[in-house]
Amino acid sequence: MPDQRLPAATFEDLALPLFDQLYNFARWLTQDTTEAEDLVQETYAKALRGFSSFQAGTNFRAWMYRILRNSFLSSRTGLKTTVPFDEEEHETADPDRSTPERLLIAQASREMVQQALAELPVPFREILLLCEVEEMSYQEIAEALSIPLGTVMSRLFRARKALRELLQPRLQRGPA
Amino acid sequence: MTCEPWRGKLDAYLDGELSPAEAREVGAHLQGCASCSADALGRVQIKRSVASAGRRFEPSAQLRAQVTRGVAAKRPRQIGWQWKILAVPAVLVLILSVAVDVYVSRERARRQGVFSELADLHVAALATSTPVDVVSSDRHTVKPWFQGKIPFTFNLPELQGSEFTLLGGRVTYLAQTPGAQLIYQLRKHEISVFIFQDRGEETASLASGPTKALSFNIENWTQDGLRYFVVGDVGPDDLHALAKLLRGTQ
Numbered sequence: 001m002p003d004q005r006l007p008a009a010t011f012e013d014l015a016l017p018l019f020d021q022l023y024n025f026a027r028w029l030t031q032d033t034t035e036a037e038d039l040v041q042e043t044y045a046k047a048l049r050g051f052s053s054f055q056a057g058t059n060f061r062a063w064m065y066r067i068l069r070n071s072f073l074s075s076r077t078g079l080k081t082t083v084p085f086d087e088e089e090h091e092t093a094d095p096d097r098s099t100p101e102r103l104l105i106a107q108a109s110r111e112m113v114q115q116a117l118a119e120l121p122v123p124f125r126e127i128l129l130l131c132e133v134e135e136m137s138y139q140e141i142a143e144a145l146s147i148p149l150g151t152v153m154s155r156l157f158r159a160r161k162a163l164r165e166l167l168q169p170r171l172q173r174g175p176a
Numbered sequence: 177m178t179c180e181p182w183r184g185k186l187d188a189y190l191d192g193e194l195s196p197a198e199a200r201e202v203g204a205h206l207q208g209c210a211s212c213s214a215d216a217l218g219r220v221q222i223k224r225s226v227a228s229a230g231r232r233f234e235p236s237a238q239l240r241a242q243v244t245r246g247v248a249a250k251r252p253r254q255i256g257w258q259w260k261i262l263a264v265p266a267v268l269v270l271i272l273s274v275a276v277d278v279y280v281s282r283e284r285a286r287r288q289g290v291f292s293e294l295a296d297l298h299v300a301a302l303a304t305s306t307p308v309d310v311v312s313s314d315r316h317t318v319k320p321w322f323q324g325k326i327p328f329t330f331n332l333p334e335l336q337g338s339e340f341t342l343l344g345g346r347v348t349y350l351a352q353t354p355g356a357q358l359i360y361q362l363r364k365h366e367i368s369v370f371i372f373q374d375r376g377e378e379t380a381s382l383a384s385g386p387t388k389a390l391s392f393n394i395e396n397w398t399q400d401g402l403r404y405f406v407v408g409d410v411g412p413d414d415l416h417a418l419a420k421l422l423r424g425t426q
Contacts, residue, residue, distance in 0.1 A: 012247045019243060023235035037239050044243050102218025106225065113229035131191065132223050133230035138193050157187065160222070 011051045014060050015044060021134060022068055028129055029072045029122060039075065043068040062136070062143035069126065069144065081122035105167045116166040124159035131156055179205075179212050186216055190223060290350070291389035291405075297348055298368040298392065298407045301357060307366075308344025308359055318345045318358065326354050330371050330402060333421040339363065340418055360418060367408030367418060374403040386412050395419045 022043060027036035047054075047067050054063060072078040108116075117125055130136045130144060138152045145152070182205050188194050189202045206213045301307045310321040315332035323329065325347050335342060341361045348357040348370065355372035384397040389407075395415045396405045406419050 016244065016247060019240060020235060023239065024231060024233045027233035028230070036233070037236070040235070040239065041243060041246070044246055048247060102215065102222060106218055106221030108225060110225065110229050113225050114232060117226070117229060128226055129230050132226040135227075138191070153188070156191075160187070163226070164222070 011048055015047060015064060018061060018064055022064060024133070025065065025126075025129055026068060026072070028117070028125060029069070030075075030077055031118060032077070035075070035077060039068060039072055042071050046071065059140055059143055061134075062140045065130065065134075065144035066146060070146075078122075101164065101168060104171055105164055108167050108171055112167060112170060113163075116163055116170075119166060120159065120162055123155060124162050127152070127155050128159050128163065179209060182206075182209070182212050183215060186212070186219055190216065190219055291387060291394050293350060294368075294370055294394065294405050294407050295389045295392045297350070297357065297370070298366075301346065301348070301359065301368065302366050307346070309346040311344040313342045313344075315342060318342060321345060322347070322356050326356055328371075328373050328402060330356065331425040332358070333425045335360075335421070338417070338421060340367075340421065362408075362410055362414055362418070365408060365410045365414075367406060367410060367415065369418070369422065370403075370405040370407065372403045372405075374398045374401055386415065397423070399423060 019040070023036060023040050026039040026043070027033065030036045030039055043064065047064055050067070054060070073081070117128065120128070127141060127145065130141045136144065138149055138156075141147075141152045141156075142149045147155070182202060185194065185198065185202055189199060194202065206216055310318055312318050312321075315334070319330070319332055322345065332342070339362055343359040343361050343366070345356055345358045348355055350370065350372055353372055355370055358369040358371075360367045360369060386393065386395045388394065392407050392409055393412045393415050394405060394407050395412070396403065397419065398404070404419070404422060406415050406422070408415055
């Protein structure tokens with residue numbers, strides 16, 4: 001969104017269009033309808049209060065997601081989530097057999113992918129959702145998750161790998 | 177594998193994170209490399225299936241309404257919100273003040289009604305040819321006269337050494353309640369002292385103290401379950417002096 005428009009835009013104009021996707025994200029994080037509803041309400045309340053301190057020109061969507069995620073992490077459920085080690089960086093190349101593996105996984109049903117996503121640790125689940133569902137840029141993801149750009153890339157890589165590793169055995173022994 | 181450097185860039189390429197120059201290079205390689213194209217296709221399909229699977233949960237209409245309401249409540253920002261915060265107590269204060277006003281003025285009217293009635297009784301008694309039914313300056317004559325005529329008894333003060341003279345007494349009624357009316361004289365001014373049981377709705381809420389009705393001065397108080405009213409055209413100080421004498425007897 002252009003910087004020039006931001007001072008004129010009201011909180012309502014900016015925040016309400018994000019409602020459905022924020023709820024979807026909150027529901028994925030909390031895995032519970034009531035908690036997700038509370039989380040979304042809390043997010044809007046906090047964002048509304050903090051809107052005056054929101055810097056025009058920065059990414060509003062990433063700002064909203066950051067509020068939601070920070071609220072989640074300080075919630076009872078969020079405190080139980082574990083953060084993976086981003087320190088073991090730079091595992092980039094996949095083994096060569098990855099291609100047929102990927103093609104196989106592409107056959108996974110929607111339900112299987114949903115099941116696997118729900119089983120992923122929160123840091124992997126959330127970064128996949130932000131990248132694939134919200135189609136955020138790496139920069140936006142970095143802002144939303146408050147992590148450096150390099151960490152976005154490595155965590156995304158590991159999240160995709162973790163998802164494949166969950167799906168692959170199920171596909172191999174699943175119905176043909 | 178010669179393709180390794182390209183594979184490492186595939187995710188960023190498909191995520192749209194490569195610079196235009198890099199993206200062109202990767203695109204060119206994919207055109208000529210079946211293995212890398214197959215790999216890219218697999219990644220795209222996983223991206224798509226995650227995107228589809230991830231769009232899963234719909235918020236309830238109730239939540240949408242709540243959030244929309246919460247956000248809209250602040251529009252226009254600041255002014256709207258402050259107005260609401262201030263408006264609620266303001267409306268309450270308005271309602272309360274109107275209610276208090278109505279109550280106070282009704283109470284005042286009611287009280288004024290009682291005092292006016294007492295003033296009327298005072299005037300009416302003096303206007304008749306026989307203002308008192310028991311004519312005596314002796315409190316020991318007047319007090320027993322009321323026995324059996326009113327449902328209570330009272331004491332009257334010794335007036336020796338004061339400027340007041342007892343003229344007599346009569347039975348009177350205030351709001352269908354019988355009571356004693358005593359008439360005293362002070363320098364040619366008549367003063368009525370009314371005594372009622374302090375149980376009537378009419379008198380229960382009256383504030384003690386001096387007041388005025390029809391330009392008569394009135395002082396009233398409650399003592400030993402009896403309500404005393406002293407009514408006369410003398411000054412409040414003289415009324416108070418008589419009131420003090422009466423109080424001293426109980």
